[in-house]
Amino acid sequence: MTSASTAQEPSTTDPAAGSPGDDGGGGGGIPAAVRRRLATVDDQLGRGQAWFATAVVVAIAAILRFVGLSHPSGKIFDETYYAKDAYGLIDRGVEWNYKDNGPSYVVHPPLGKWLIGLGEWAFGYQDAETNISVPGHLMTTAPEFGWRFGAAVCGTLSVLLLVRIGRRMFRSTTLGCAAGLLLALDGFHLVLSRTAILDIFLLLFVLAAFGALVLDRDARRRRWANALAAGLDPSLPGRAGRPASGWRNWPWWRLAAGMLLGCACAVKWSGVYFVPAFALLVLLWEVGVRRSAGVRRPWRDAVLDELPWLLVAGVLMVVTYVATWSGWLLSDEGYYRLASRYPGVEGLSDTPFVGALINLWEYHKAAYGFHTQLDDPHKYQSWPWQWLLLGRPVAFSWSGDGSCGASSCASEVLLLGTPLLWWSFLPALAATVWLGLARRDWRAGAILLSAAAGLLPWFWFALDGRTMFSFYAAPAVPFLVLAVVYVLGAIVTPAPVTSTAAPPSAEQANDRRLVGGIIAGAYVLLVALCFGYFYPIFVGRILPYADWSARMWLDGRWI
Numbered sequence: 001m002t003s004a005s006t007a008q009e010p011s012t013t014d015p016a017a018g019s020p021g022d023d024g025g026g027g028g029g030i031p032a033a034v035r036r037r038l039a040t041v042d043d044q045l046g047r048g049q050a051w052f053a054t055a056v057v058v059a060i061a062a063i064l065r066f067v068g069l070s071h072p073s074g075k076i077f078d079e080t081y082y083a084k085d086a087y088g089l090i091d092r093g094v095e096w097n098y099k100d101n102g103p104s105y106v107v108h109p110p111l112g113k114w115l116i117g118l119g120e121w122a123f124g125y126q127d128a129e130t131n132i133s134v135p136g137h138l139m140t141t142a143p144e145f146g147w148r149f150g151a152a153v154c155g156t157l158s159v160l161l162l163v164r165i166g167r168r169m170f171r172s173t174t175l176g177c178a179a180g181l182l183l184a185l186d187g188f189h190l191v192l193s194r195t196a197i198l199d200i201f202l203l204l205f206v207l208a209a210f211g212a213l214v215l216d217r218d219a220r221r222r223r224w225a226n227a228l229a230a231g232l233d234p235s236l237p238g239r240a241g242r243p244a245s246g247w248r249n250w251p252w253w254r255l256a257a258g259m260l261l262g263c264a265c266a267v268k269w270s271g272v273y274f275v276p277a278f279a280l281l282v283l284l285w286e287v288g289v290r291r292s293a294g295v296r297r298p299w300r301d302a303v304l305d306e307l308p309w310l311l312v313a314g315v316l317m318v319v320t321y322v323a324t325w326s327g328w329l330l331s332d333e334g335y336y337r338l339a340s341r342y343p344g345v346e347g348l349s350d351t352p353f354v355g356a357l358i359n360l361w362e363y364h365k366a367a368y369g370f371h372t373q374l375d376d377p378h379k380y381q382s383w384p385w386q387w388l389l390l391g392r393p394v395a396f397s398w399s400g401d402g403s404c405g406a407s408s409c410a411s412e413v414l415l416l417g418t419p420l421l422w423w424s425f426l427p428a429l430a431a432t433v434w435l436g437l438a439r440r441d442w443r444a445g446a447i448l449l450s451a452a453a454g455l456l457p458w459f460w461f462a463l464d465g466r467t468m469f470s471f472y473a474a475p476a477v478p479f480l481v482l483a484v485v486y487v488l489g490a491i492v493t494p495a496p497v498t499s500t501a502a503p504p505s506a507e508q509a510n511d512r513r514l515v516g517g518i519i520a521g522a523y524v525l526l527v528a529l530c531f532g533y534f535y536p537i538f539v540g541r542i543l544p545y546a547d548w549s550a551r552m553w554l555d556g557r558w559i
Contacts, residue, residue: 058160115154254282255312287299
């Protein structure tokens with residue numbers, strides 16, 4: 001281990017800088033440096049001011065998501081499925097087809113629909129097709145508000161999470177709030193937050209799981225730092241060279257992340273793509289802290305010490321997932337629930353308890369078969385390589401009716417990312433790769449691996465021509481925003497000091513921060529202006545047809 005005088009520790013005011021002693025796989029730092037950085041995250045930034053700034057950003061997000069939430073009227077896009085399924089869950093415990101008076105065959109797990117259904121329970125539900133009109137238990141509002149309420153809440157919560165995650169990762173309240181504000185001003189995220197479909201719930205649980213792992217990383221590093229300060233010798237073999245392992249030192253945040261990933265998979269199965277990515281992050285971080293502490297065989301010890309905990313987290317993930325099917329398991333009416341009701345279906349069983357799990361497995365096999373054969377053409381389908389370029393957004397609603405003071409009018413809800421922000425994603429990813437390698441920074445690796453988990457699997461599925469849509473990219477969006485903010489942080493702050501370069505003077509550092517702050521602030525302002533220009537087609541505001549047409553860029557590819 002090096003001495004304290006030679007440790008290369010980034011300044012706590014350098015939010016984007018990595019450290020050779022950090023756990024991104026670089027060289028060895030010293031325990032005192034690790035301890036110092038972890039101990040001052042909250043104290044140096046000021047908790048009260050940080051929470052006030054967070055509240056302002058979250059308030060902006062909430063206003064944008066809740067004001068006018070019941071517009072457009074009626075069920076738009078796939079609300080025609082999910083709002084109905086959600087009411088069935090609240091009413092009967094399973095998705096129910098009230099038109100045919102029988103269980104619905106659905107191909108997505110129930111948790112997202114349960115969250116939609118809670119809004120319907122609270123504020124009422126109405127369906128003209130089946131003549132259902134139910135008042136809310138808390139208050140009765142426009143029915144659209146009821147089935148969109150859960151999405152708006154979860155969209156707002158995801159902004160809150162991103163602020164706090166960004167603040168912890170970058171050691172900067174300003175950059176954390178910038179991340180939350182950019183997400184709040186993203187039209188793609190806004191539309192998903194105002195529509196009763198599943199993807200905003202998937203985004204929330206994936207982001208929450210990532211946040212729990214970041215907290216786990218800090219807690220585990222603090223545990224090692226405290227043990228080393230107490231005299232632990234990491235060169236000793238076995239448990240003698242490890243921190244205490246009592247229940248108080250269990251990786252509680254990691255176990256919580258397992259449960260949150262179970263919730264993500266219980267919204268959509270694509271949540272499973274993040275499981276290996278997040279497990280790899282945990283191992284890399286554990287190897288890094290052992291290397292920094294001076295453990296002789298960090299890889300071997302990290303695998304032996306942490307693999308059991310990863311397996312426990314995996315078990316909790318599965319248990320959580322199955323628990324979200326409790327309405328189906330406790331009902332006799334669910335699709336495929338009882339073999340006696342489906343005599344022509346092989347593999348079903350009515351054996352108590354075990355039969356329910358067998359039938360649930362058979363149901364999953366049928367749903368998986370549906371997904372693998374989903375190749376019907378659709379007007380708004382797109383390919384993964386088009387998504388970040390906004391090559392083919394999805395029209396959730398369009399109408400030429402209404403009064404706007406012009407001879408012809410248009411009203412549309414278009415699932416479109418704020419163009420300036422989304423067209424920054426690819427350059428930001430490239431810059432994050434470069435900065436991450438140059439600075440050996442764990443933040444860059446975490447952002448890139450998480451974004452890849454949300455995007456790259458779809459390139460594989462594109463090979464067999466599967467029908468897919470741009471909203472499949474939703475869970476990757478917070479990590480793409482983090483990539484943008486990571487680059488903004490690098491622009492604002494000086495590069496980390498190395499042994500071969502003289503540190504900048506205080507005047508040079510201040511000049512760099514001033515110029516970088518102007519650039520970063522101008523970028524966020526331009527994103528806000530771009531968002532304001534496209535806002536009418538994010539929320540379905542009635543426009544003169546010429547004004548609507550002026551927002552259809554890329555030679556009409558957005559129509």
